[in-house]
Amino acid sequence: MTDRKSPKTTIRQMPEPSRRAFMAGSAAMTAALFAPKTLFAADYPTEAVNTTGLAVTDDTVTIGILHSVTGTMAISETGSVQAEKLAIEQINAQGGILGRKIEYIQEDGASDWPTFAEKSRKLLVNDKVASVMGCWTSASRKAVLPVFEQFNGMLYYPTFYEGLEQSPNVIYTGQEATQQIIAGLDWVSETKGAKTFYLLGSDYIWPRTSNKIARKHIENFLDGAKVVGEDYYPLGHTQFNSVINKIRLRKPDVIYAIVVGGSNVAFYKQLKAAGIDMTKEAPLVLTISVTEDEIRGIGGENIDGAYACMKYFQSLDSPNNIAFVQAFKDMYGEDMVIGDVTQAAYLGPWLWKAAVEKAGSFDVDKVREAQIGVELTNAPEGYVKVHENHHLWSKTRVGLAKADGQYEVVFETADLVEPDPFPEGYQ
């Protein structure tokens, strides 16, 4: 433990004893989440594992973290940064990747899409990072995509998003739209007997594409179900009284809400103020855009009784998840909450580590090849596996929002849901 600050040096001088001591010491923090592997930098000479001039030395490898920590999106992206740093710290505590400690360079996208592109260029060209954990909005991902493809970088993207994309330079660790939407609609139709749906969203690509998929599924695959209304409001809209009146008039069984950001808070507060008690489920509110993070702003008492459909909830009762939540709280404080995207961001460094070790190399082309089929057996959300379309196989779950700001998991798909970024019949 005396050499904790520079474990790699110690390992090469006197490998066995001090490495064990080091790992025993860090076991409490990592809570034996991911079984450590015994890999030594000496077995993987730098010139062999890095043939393309990445920032890899004999005992370190540098990656990039690229999120907004200032500006509008800082609200959402802060959790992702925290999760990625936690994963990196845990990986380092286990001995790093191919015997090398991960160092990171963090850049701020500042909620501005051209800034994202500029910073990703800096990370790839100047810093020569081996991979990048980053982006949150689709707009920022679209902005950095040409840069990653031009300079052959590797991006691990954590957000659930609209699909319709599959880049060789991106691994999508969140769900694409069909994974998130279809299982939830099937569930609400089967268990709640829902027939009529009111689709609502903020006015940009993700809610519109998602609602398009939802509408196709409702009209073509759910027996006798129909959409009775569809509405979009500008980002940042704060007055929902008119649409609430419309909803009250159409009397849908389900309000399918994909409202994001500050609008979310306004929408749920006004829904409650208008006398629509979500716990009575008439209408039932089903959302795909409210994670535990958003509930902090909305207030648990204002969304009590709504359902959310995504792949991860903080309340998930599995040993992996309990250990993850504890490690997260130990690092950032007891009052932290963890949403779906935060968990997906946490998977990024682990997936990359698994691919690098499988490839025995940091070279982006080899990592990309090795990445397909990589599985994590003890991710917080459970078992996940990388599909050849660069998305993850994962389960979809439905959670019931509680007044304390947490979800109670009421449903989970029996099998992993296959990612299908270009769904046939939904275009």
Added chain:
Amino acid sequence: MFSDYTMNELGAIFAMQGFAGLILFSVFVLMALGLAIIFGQMGVINMAHGEFMILGAYVTYLTSNLFADYLPSVFGLYFFVAMILAFIASGALGLFVEWVMIRHLYKRPLDTLLATWGLSLILQQVYRSVFGAREVGVSIPDWMMGSLPMTDMIEVPINGIFVMVLATGISLAVYFMMYRSSWGLQVRAISQNRMMADAVGINTAWTDRLTFGIGCGVAGVAGSAFTMIGSTGPTAGQLYIVDTFLVVVFGGAASLLGTIASAFSISQAQSIMEFFLSGSMAKVLTLLTVVGILMIRPQGLFTLKLRK
């Protein structure tokens, strides 16, 4: 358009939509009053108006926590205390900002735009550093949530009524200060002719500072009230700034009545269109109409008649 609904339903729609429009009207009035004082009377383009509102919202958040911890028995009443504190906090910040920054820029109105925009960025980052980047949840007393059922179809949200009462109260207060107090007389004198006002012995520097402070204080009260209907985060003030300027400019900069008339027409138009069209389309049409009217009548709906 109407064929899907029965007569009965149509009646209820118009009643509830009318009410939704009135709530929106009150929200607009609350947002715009502070700016109407500052921009209308002083000609300062205050881009940080939204951030003064959010200061009020954060003060409300702190007050609610304070009451929940130390005075849980009277938690239901904290909102009134919070609004007074919000007025004081935002007003004090306004006085300070006027003294440090604005007073040096009175002769350069366009520069106030840049300076106050910079100020808004600074304030956003301060909120982010102090309260964190995430939105905070302000717990609203139970009696303010929920709705009053009028008939089977028609329900009226209580917080909507509260906002309406508040908007009326503050409008009246501003009206009396503006047109029935010596301060108001001085403010109007300065806005009409600064040099003459100076010459007849009005302390223009102090009146300016007070005017700016009061405008900011009113913004703080508005922000406090909006914790009921919107989010409280470092950048939430940005959500309001466009609508606020829209209302003030459309109404005619120097006219309180104009601000109210413009808030009324914009809110009614928007809530009616929102019902029959999609939300985004309603916004587009509202903006187009306002731009069209301003092209014909650049001074806004109401103006002071002056001999030039």
